[in-house]
Amino acid sequence: MASLHQVLAVTALNLRNLPSRRWASLVIVAGMAAAIGVLVSILSLAEGYVQMERRTGDPGRAIILPETADSEGLGAISRGAIGDIVGMPGIAKDADGSALADAEYINTFHADPKSGGIVRLLILRGVGRKGIAIRPELKIVAGRMFRPGARELIIGIASQQQFRGLEIGDKVIMEDGEWPIVGSFATGGDMLEGEMIGDADTLMSAARKNAFHSVTVRLAGPDSLQQLQRTLAANSRLGVRVERQSDYYERTSQDTTIFFRGIAFAVGGIMACGALFGALNTMYSAVDARTREIATLRAMGFGGTSVAVSVIAETVLLALAGALTGIAIAWALFHGQRYAFAQTLFQLTVSPGLVGMGLAWALAVALLGGLLPAVRAARLPVVDVLRAV
């Protein structure tokens, strides 16, 4: 216990004379703020993307895709096949006894960013009668739902905020003329909020297409996926396969997530190295500037370990202050910002997990950066230093 008291006493002493070393200490704070700020900023991309994908993928739903297609929008499922699929066991039933299964058609539309810049292609999703029933999270927030069979569209709130000409009442140019936007919808921040939705059959006739891209179903129970898989395998002529919706989105988002995380850790790692050298430099100077003080403390009976630990404690405190500053800046600049990536829109997210990771990195850098100067402080030749006074 005595040594803990010593550590606290010496650390308090160090912190009290911090103001006299404020510029040197600022090196650690600023270095850590920059390194952790950048790390957390780039990770907020990956985090926002992953959270959006997770919200979109519901383990209680499954998606049926053509065997030849790796993702939605490729390949084709014929109307005949849809009729067979909808009747298969494992699919939950609506109140009226009909299957909660929806054949969907994916197209794209051109969107002009409000901020100017280059036209983007976003997803235009054609859904059938059960498209809304299997997605209870979809809520109309303004205007109304499109009518089945009508040439009408509804727009996700994320797209509506980001792109021009997508207000209710605006017209969208389609293959067969202009379609009005009649409502806007929210889904609690999932991928659909970046999309436009209309009636699948009407969209397909406008595009002169006669095949669907996917079937999304609500699963009846925990074993339903296996049941459905078996039934589809027994009907291999349909040429389709089924995947749990959450697994599907996790699989299709993997490359992007790995890419963002890779950039974040590479950039954050290099910056952390820079911050480490800065911390080492600062703490060596701090120890050098206080050789007499440290020697006096040692002569008074303070242990080498207490002195060493106090040096590390000071580094850790400065580094954490810097990391918190960096995280705060990243949060203020980026948290909640909408970001368009390929055909999706998502919000950058500085989650509690990212804050924890940023602090953990700072702690690791501080421990490394404080260690060597601490050893030097502990090994000061007390007698020589005091004789030189």
Next chain:
Amino acid sequence: MKYFPLVWTALWRKPARTILTFLAAVAAFTLFGLAIGVNATYAGFVARARADQVYVNPRFEGALTLAQRNRIAGMADVRAIGVEDFFVGYYRDPKNMVVPGFMDHGMREAAPEIPLTAAQWDQLEADPSGVFIDNRTAARLGLKRGDAMPVMSSGPSRRDGSKLWPFHVLGVVENPPWARGGLVMANYDYYDRTRLLEQQGQVGQLFVLLKDPDHVSSFASAVEQMFANSANPTWVVPDKMQAQVAGSYKFNIPLLTQGVSAAGLFMILFLIANAIAQSVRERVAEFAVLKTLGFSDAGVMALVFAEAAIPCLLGALVGFAIAGVLASKIAGLSALQKMNVAPPTLSLGVLAIAFAFAALVAFASAAMPAWRMRRLDIASALRR
């Protein structure tokens, strides 16, 4: 230059401080080099984009037709026109996605960026089911020249009902930087002959070279108008715009790279400023002696600047070299290829920018101590 030993000795007064400062500068400029290098890559795409090249795309999901190609080919502005179509498919396993691009004879002239020699184009035309692939695709799929390369389509079927196209590899060419995802170059006429009758004559994209680059926008609106009310409306994209899309379509590259490089510079600014301030503070008496010996105020200032500049500039040089090594290493990473992201270009121009910023950081960090030494009062400094 003759005072270099003076500065050098001053730097080695505290070797630990100098080395740590230098290492921090190396880290910052490694990052700076990579970030500015990525920027340079995409700026290069835009700069190299041809002002006279335009792409005619379908306005909606769907296709254009050879009939449209013929009408556009007849326009006075057109110097060359080529057609391309593609389908998404896979080689052996759905995980091995392959997108063969089918090109007609006109592509030889209209798409000079396609990395085929005249002899290779001849081969492609003579052996219709043959394809050329780039070395990235070859490595990814484990293919070499002469191998069979059956590709299963996830969309269009053949006329005989099957979806399997029996290609074979005519040769492997170097991957061009604009196609990090890989290239499979195939014969359009063969594809058109073998696919379903009702899809015959469909075209995914038209490549057009114009006689006069100033006519790009009038050509674009003329084409869009010509087909506005047809069964296949068009969307005309100039190559310059396409190149910008490549940089910003997926994410805002300039924002990311500038943010990262600014953060890196900010990090070392404090570090170097602090190091040089400390070093000067400890040697006030020394500077007073120099002044006594007849060094001018400006000379003393220059010494302080040089002391800050050496670790900065050396750090920039070494950081640039490390960035160059990293860039060549990451070019082969599959994560980057899957995202079709091009690796950083570390050109002499990028090095020059790094040096300029290194000098700027050195100047900013040494300004205060240098000014103090200029105004140093010799008598009171020597008395200490």
